[in-house]
Amino acid sequence: MTHVTYLLGAGASAQSKLPINKDLIKALESIVYESQFIKDSIDGDRYTKTIQSTYSKVIQDAKKEKSIDTLANIHFGNNNYLHDIKSLLWIYFSANAGKDELDPRYKHLLLRFRDKVSKTFKLRDDFSVLTWNYDLQLEEAYASIAGLELWKTPLHLKSYPGLYFLKKDTFNDNIDSKQVQLIHLNGCAGYYYDSEIRDYKNWYNSDLTNPQEYCNMARLVGQKFHTNAPSKTAIHNCINFAGEENQLNETKKDLVKLISKKTTHLVIIGYSFQDFNENMDTFIIENMENLRYIMIQDKYPEKIEELLRNKYPVLHSKI
Template sequence: MSKIIYLIGAGASYYSIPVVNNINYRLNETLERITQLTIPENLKSQYALHNLKTITKMQTLLKETKDWLIEELGDNSIDTLAKRLSDLNDYENLIKLKAALSCYLIYEQTKKEKWNKLAEASREIDPRYKDFFARAAKRSENYVQINNNISILSWNYDLQFEKTYATYYPDKDLGEFSDLLNSFPSYGKSKNDILVNNEKFNLVKLNGTAGLLYYKNDDKLFPLFKNFKENNTYSKELLALDVFTNTLISSLSYTHSPGLKFAFEASKDQDTPIEKAKILCRDAEKLIIIGYSFPDFNREFDAAILKNLSSVKEIIIQDYVSGYERNLEIINTIIDDKIIIKHHKDLDKFYIPPF
């Protein structure tokens, strides 16, 4: 069984994706750069499906969406705006938000690796994921896989786990990584066909994943790009532009829906990530919280997860002192006071307890 459950948030991807306080500026700056992209003549032939006129239309559409989003956001977070749009059943604008955010996140995670000083959003992959894989994984059967005593619940809609796996097997596509990670939602499978396996490592994406789409006819999830082997600067920008356009147009046509799906949108059925997370939590003995701040709009779902930790004896919070104290206050209002809560202050590596 998965004896150790991780609950991770934005801080766990800090060196690849900016945290809430800084993401609005970075999103605006990045999307503006993509709208200003000029494709050199010698590169146009690489994109048979993209003539210059089509690319220009896509860029204009992105700019209009970006300008709307930045104005709507103001000083609020992406999640706050998404919650308001969801509460208002404003489907079209929620799709616009998801399309722009997905475009941004895909671009942010395809930036070239720089061996400069480690800083916020300076790396394609937060190096702590690579370190975690190296320490928590072993070769099992034909592939390197994370220890079966571990499962992860992630509030992040990024692809950090998949990209880390790609450093081991660069020729594999996203669907194969989904299988190796026992992801939920899983690519190419209907949600009804996916069962949580407590005997293996599981990765549950509580807010879904950017850069993927559901095909509504069979409710199957598929990626908008095959793999991470995008080496040219311009191809990265076009990849992000493709993700934006396909997410927006396909979703507004009602044939598809974005793979990025906030927990507060979910229906009250047994096939939501939250329900899968609750199943995993029942036999866990330790909970490790990394980079997560228990925001108000997730409180209902976090409480549902924490209340299912019936066998947990210890909770470890890996965070700054201020983050630890805030989380401690929230957790103590939900769980049994007999559970031991500890603070792990070293943020250089994701904490792994003895198995």
């Protein structure tokens, strides 16, 4: 019996319009810069003023490091600063989700593993995805094929942490963990915890060049994401770096372990195994006790192969 798992990095979304590396920093900067042009007459303007004051330092530091991921790794012990990085990432990727700007390869991937027996669109049980990406490209592809609203896809695709945010109170009781097929290792965009009503909600597809929509975003972030408490339950949006210690990550590791253990074939797309992800990458590889074969789909596959051979000698015969 075989089980195919895809491990995705930023290169897997390369054909979408979403930026990476320096281009991502520029995109995040544009969000902060836009706050200067919101007029005082618009309701909610007091929240827009905090966007620049809160996130300008993140942009300045990210430019210096030339990577938002490196910046997060450097400041990993600073909960308040890390919170600001996550919130800014969440704003960008949430606002740009649901705009039908898909990397077409995601649809091809899902259609390849569709359950042809089912009368409605669903995926085969022998297929899983572990992704380091914050974007909702896979969810958007699934929603497009199945004719669903984007925010509902975790209920059908069984993705994490989206499914947890939609079904938190009953997640452990009613969700068969073996059914989870997509895990965002660093969390994802689109969902957040409303600290006023103490419930989870969704937000995506927003034109932040529109003053009113920008104000709505600023108000949401200002009202809902104001608490930076480092407790295990302090999950304010679903960007959640793999090395953080909280309930969301404890559950994530359990789910990753289940997928890893049943994986027989691993396909790596657009991922270069960065050092700051090493603990989770090692956890994934070490739990793939039934792994038979690795396929690398990358612009420079020989570099990824060499890296894997050096880091994980146990994989020599499987690449």
